[in-house]
Amino acid sequence: MARDEMATVRASIAGGAAVVPQHVAIIMDGNGRWAKLRGRPRLFGxxxxxxxxRDIVQxxxxxxxxxxxxxxxxxxxxKRTQTEVAGLMTMFKRYIMKEAQALHKAGVRVRFIGDRIRxxxxxxxxMNDLETLTCGNDTVHLTIAINYGGRDEVTRAVRRMAVDVAAGRLKAEDVTAETLASFLDTHVLPDPDLVIRTSGEARISNFLLWQSAYAEYEFIDTLWPDFTPEEFARVIGRFASRDRRFGGTKA
Known part of the structure; x- marks a missing residue:
């Protein structure tokens, strides 16, 4: 049944019957709980x-x-335990080393957003090497947020913009919403059309605060490690039924 649902969504897309979001953002929540249910440490999750x-990118x-x-x-x-944070940082390095060539071969362009100083x-x-390796790819644009927070991103953007104003490169009266957006980490990306959060939590957790002003949201109960491509396709299929007016009304 799951494969049939995936095929149905693909057929609807191919036939023009389904509206597909150009940009999907995902809060991948529930790894720790998934591991706990199996009596394993959080890093296992x-x-x-x-x-x-890997499955969702594919x-x-x-x-x-x-x-x-x-x-x-x-x-x-x-704020998590030192063991968990250290384990995550090691996992990020191993993930990049293991997946770099496969991502490149699949035509995936990888970008990282967030403050890299820490x-x-x-x-x-x-991270820099993977961005360079994949910079010419265009099949899928994968952006990975590491040490990222929406408030922090806006704060850093405003700080950079203030430097330009102080240096005379930008006039304060010329600052617009578009100007600020051009200083964000995501300035080369379209805003997300759909934000998905797994694990049953219904909050946005400081993720893409500026960019998601008019995004559609899906809060689903599935824990992230159980979020299959078939369920992903079903969520995308539901997106087509959303009435997106962006603050306006239909004629």
Whole structure:
């Protein structure tokens, strides 16, 4: 049945019957609870979650999604135990080393957003190398948010903009919403059309605050490691029924 549902969504897309979001953002929640249900440590769940990322990225071109942004590590996640944080940083490095060539071969362009200053130099080098390796790809644009927070991103953007104003490169009276957006980490990306959060939590957790002003949201109960490409396709299928007016009304 799951494969049939995936095929149905793909057929609807191909026939023009379904509206596909150009950009989907995902808050990948529930790894720790998934591991706890199995009597395993939290890092076991994070590793399972990393494998699920591969499946969802591979499903994007089949469904017709061009841009995918995933929330991997927030500015608030440093509050977790030292063991978990260290394990996550090691996992990020291993993920990049293991997946780099496969992502490149699949035509995935990878970008990272967030403040890199607090990250280990070895991890930052791997991130930079992966961005360089995949910079010419265009099948799927995968953006990974590491040490990212929406408030922090806007704060850093305003700080950079203030420097330009002080230097005379930008006039304060010329600052618009579009000007501020051009200083954000995501300035080269379209705003997300759909934000998905797994695990049953119904909050946005400081993720893409500016960019998601008019995004549609889906809060689903499935824990991230159990979020299959088939369920992903069903969520995308439901997106087509949303009435998006962006503050206006239909004629």
């Amino acid at each position: 994070h590793r399972a979650g990393a494998k699920r990322v 499903a994007c071109p089949q469904i017709g999604i061009k841009y995918l942004t995933i929330f991997a590590f927030s500015t608030e996640n440093w 990250l280990e130099p070895a991890l930052v080098r791997l």
